[in-house]
Amino acid sequence: xxxxxxxxxxxxxxxxxxxxxxxxxxxxxxxxxxxxxxxxxxxxxxxxxxxxxxxxxxxxxxxxxxxxxxxxxxxxxxxxxxxxxxxxxxxxxxxxxxxxxxxxxxxxxxxxxxxxxxxxxxxxxxxxxxxxxxxxxxxxxxxxxxxxxxxxxxxxxxxxxxxxxxxxxxxxxxxxxxxxxxxxxxxxxxxxxxxxxxxxxxxxxxxxxxxxxxxxxxxxxxxxxxxxxxxxxxxxxxxxxxxxxxxxxxxxxxxxxxxxxxxxxxxxxxxxxxxxxxxxx
Numbered sequence: 670x671x672x673x674x675x676x677x678x679x680x681x682x683x684x685x686x687x688x689x690x691x692x693x694x695x696x697x698x699x700x701x702x703x704x705x706x707x708x709x710x711x712x713x714x715x716x717x718x719x720x721x722x723x724x725x726x727x728x729x730x731x732x733x734x735x736x737x738x739x740x741x742x743x744x745x746x747x748x749x750x751x752x753x754x755x756x757x758x759x760x761x762x763x764x765x766x767x768x769x770x771x772x773x774x775x776x777x778x779x780x781x782x783x784x785x786x787x788x789x790x791x792x793x794x795x796x797x798x799x800x801x802x803x804x805x806x807x808x809x810x811x812x813x814x815x816x817x818x819x820x821x822x823x824x825x826x827x828x829x830x831x832x833x834x835x836x837x838x839x840x841x842x843x844x845x846x847x848x849x850x851x852x853x854x855x856x857x858x859x860x861x862x863x864x865x866x867x868x869x870x871x872x873x874x875x876x877x878x879x880x881x882x883x884x885x886x887x888x889x890x891x892x893x894x895x896x897x898x899x900x901x902x903x904x905x906x907x908x909x910x911x912x913x914x915x916x917x918x919x920x921x922x923x924x925x926x927x928x929x930x931x932x933x934x935x936x937x938x939x940x941x942x943x944x945x946x947x948x949x950x
Contacts, residue, residue, distance in 0.1 A: 694717065694718055694755045695716035695717075696745065697713070699712040701764075705774075705783070705789070706781070707780040710791075711741050713744070715754045715762075717755065720760075726800065727800045727801060727802045728759055728760045729760070729941075729944045730761070730762060730802075730808050731762070731809045732810040734764070734810065734811070734820055735815070736812070736813045736817075737850040737851075740765050740768065741765040744761070745763070749933050750937070753933075760795075762795055767781055768851075769850050770783045771815060771856075771869070772784060772818070775856070777856070788830065792830065805831060806944070808831050809835075810824055811834065811837070816839075817835075817871075817889070818839050818843070820836055821836050822871050822874050824885050828883075834888075835939055836890065837890050837928075837936060838895050838928065839904075841871045842871070842900045843869055843870045847859035852866070856869060879912065886914075886915075886939070888916040888939045889901055889904060889916070889917050889918070891918075891922075892922025893920065893922065905917040918932070
């Protein structure tokens with residue numbers, strides 16, 4: 670084959686590959702009406718490949734929370750996510766959690782009421798707009814870093830909304846990080862607001878998983894070289910002492926995109942298994 674012919678063939682294959690990946694999933698931008706955030710708030714929705722072709726079909730939903738410094742597009746950079754959604758009957762939704770919003774209702778920033786937005790505005794909007802299966806048994810939440818904190822705390826606080834929650838390298842104890850990731854701008858300085866910081870942390874909500882949230886399946890995951898590894902081990906050990914059934918994975922890796930993308934499929938499969946085993950709730 671001549672060089673130009675090889676170039677043409679390679680270009681055609683690339684275009685075909687792009688078309689195949691583009692049609693495997695549908696990606697839609699949402700601007701969700703929000704009083705909690707004082708303006709329409711962005712989110713990305715990833716639809717399975719057969720969504721438009723199967724108008725009678727309904728799907729479970731996994732909510733994906735990005736990390737500090739990220740945005741609603743962060744999860745879409747993972748080819749594993751797109752392949753997974755393309756091969757499974759599931760809708761994934763990634764809202765903007767503000768660059769450093771921490772998925773809480775801020776007592777300091779009136780336009781940063783993210784917990785209220787997620788629970789009372791985003792989820793109802795998604796259920797009304799898309800063909801979801803609108804029940805806790807078919808709704809899950811997961812996140813990376815700041816998003817891991819958000820996924821676990823929101824599931825613990827709202828066990829009637831989610832059947833499973835998972836964290837990849839989550840920040841489990843905010844008080845360990847008084848000068849990091851603008852947490853103080855959301856909750857106030859740590860030393861003057863220690864009770865508030867502790868109450869907002871996943872660590873403080875662990876006991877909830879022995880009570881009303883005990884039906885929520887939990888998975889946590891962290892790399893040995895991650896700066897958040899000690900608090901992830903501490904969270905795991907606390908759940909063990911409390912007798913809370915959960916899955917904990919620890920393996921080589923640091924607090925970065927490479928580690929996150931290496932385990933994202935495992936977390937998505939965990940949630941799909943939760944949908945299969947949950948009865949009506």
